[in-house]
Amino acid sequence: MKKIGLLLFLLGSYILNAQKMNIASPDGNIQLVVTTSGNGEFQYAINYKKKQVILPSSVGVKFKEPAVHLKQFTIVKTDTSTFDETWTPVWGEYATIRDHHKQLLVSLKDKSGSGILLNIVFRIFNEGVGFRYEFPQQEKLNHFIVADEETAFRLTGDHMAHWIPGDYNSNEFVYNRTKLSAVDAKKASDAEPAISAKKFFYKNAIQAPVQLKTANGLYLYLSEAALVNYPAMNLVIDKKTFTLRSH
Numbered sequence: 001m002k003k004i005g006l007l008l009f010l011l012g013s014y015i016l017n018a019q020k021m022n023i024a025s026p027d028g029n030i031q032l033v034v035t036t037s038g039n040g041e042f043q044y045a046i047n048y049k050k051k052q053v054i055l056p057s058s059v060g061v062k063f064k065e066p067a068v069h070l071k072q073f074t075i076v077k078t079d080t081s082t083f084d085e086t087w088t089p090v091w092g093e094y095a096t097i098r099d100h101h102k103q104l105l106v107s108l109k110d111k112s113g114s115g116i117l118l119n120i121v122f123r124i125f126n127e128g129v130g131f132r133y134e135f136p137q138q139e140k141l142n143h144f145i146v147a148d149e150e151t152a153f154r155l156t157g158d159h160m161a162h163w164i165p166g167d168y169n170s171n172e173f174v175y176n177r178t179k180l181s182a183v184d185a186k187k188a189s190d191a192e193p194a195i196s197a198k199k200f201f202y203k204n205a206i207q208a209p210v211q212l213k214t215a216n217g218l219y220l221y222l223s224e225a226a227l228v229n230y231p232a233m234n235l236v237i238d239k240k241t242f243t244l245r246s247h
Contacts, residue, residue, distance in 0.1 A: 021034040024124065032046055041058060057153055059152070066114070078105065085100075114140065121134055163207070165188040165207070185200065204239065210244075
């Protein structure tokens with residue numbers, strides 16, 4: 001099974017049906033809502049203490065080989081489970097770490113005619129939400145090259161952000177603190193001529209991880225995880241909708 005890992009951030013009773021699935025964190029504070037539209041678009045949303053944090057946001061993957069765009073799906077099945085175990089790290093500030101979360105696995109099939117199967121696995125902790133794309137072993141997809149990943153994070157407003165400019169080569173920039181609407185990655189990149197190995201690509205692009213603070217004082221943290229044979233994530237900002245899209 002090939003996996004693309006992603007860590008989102010903050011978020012178990014669950015209700016399952018063909019169009020909408022709800023699952024909350026063990027303490028009930030974080031709630032994940034997953035929906036499919038009539039045309040097959042798959043979206044997720046996240047609430048914290050009954051307040052919206054991530055508005056309905058789309059997911060998708062575009063392949064270079066084979067040339068397939070996975071953005072409309074049929075739900076094949078869903079499965080939920082609960083985990084609660086403690087493990088001992090080799091080193092670190094904690095002697096033991098508790099892994100307590102609920103999991104929602106959604107098995108999808110591409111509607112474009114390719115028949116490609118895709119799993120999206122969500123894990124909801126008291127501290128946050130993580131999800132990943134998994135491509136199970138299948139006859140129609142023995143080999144593929146990812147051209148783009150289209151995970152979106154649609155935010156609820158113009159949050160304050162700690163960010164560095166999007167770049168293909170370097171993450172050694174000094175962090176900036178501005179509203180998302182004021183991000184100017186070109187200016188921030190040009191301000192550091194001492195970094196020679198850098199490749200700027202878009203003025204509204206920042207790198208993961210990024211820390212955000214909402215107007216009511218909630219801190220959000222977006223990052224990727226499990227970068228095994230996979231590139232680091234940049235985030236392109238749509239300043240009209242305050243949607244961050246992976247790049």
